[in-house]
Amino acid sequence: NAGVTQTPKFRVLKTGQSMTLLCAQDMNHEYMYWYRQDPGMGLRLIHYSVGEGTTAKGEVPDGYNVSRLKKQNFLLGLESAAPSQTSVYFCASSRMGVEAFFGQGTRLTVV
């Protein structure tokens, strides 16, 4: 049972490049989330999804897009990366919005 798996684990991007972070969960959870974690700022919600085919904005959605075409996958896209998007990104899933299970994180550096 893998739980929540994020790929890639590390990435370095140049300003203006695009990329997609993949999150996969095998627990049949309805809810999935993308967070970013920055020093001194805790976890901030980027986007979330309450089911297949649905997405919603969180606290800091600008510069990111998401898609939930399959229940088990939640993709986070950066269309044109900026240095301000240097962060550690965490994906999580939960059953009906209760306790969340997290992936191991993706460390992204934009230079």
Next chain:
Amino acid sequence: AQSVTQLDSHVSVSEGTPVLLRCNYSSSYSPSLFWYVQHPNKGLQLLLKYTSAATLVKGINGFEAEFKKSETSFHLTKPSAHMSDAAEYFCVVISLDRPPGNNRKLIWGLGTSLAVNP
């Protein structure tokens, strides 16, 4: 609206002494509350949760927390700190009284960094 305040950004204890990490919450509805732990360069792991059952909740690694509605608090405690407890701890609140949507987002505190000295 829900909110969480972790009263200490950094706590330092000696090994073998008690740990107290403080969390106050604000919720218009019956809250569910969680404590998560994050070890350096690792993901987040659920320590314990309160979901309207017993007010004293026991979690993993000897941690426990008590839900006090009158004080709107959910402080995390451990009788005796171990070196391996050094980590970042997050208090989280969620409301379960509404349908799926905005009110089911997890609301995170800013974290408390726990240092354990030998």
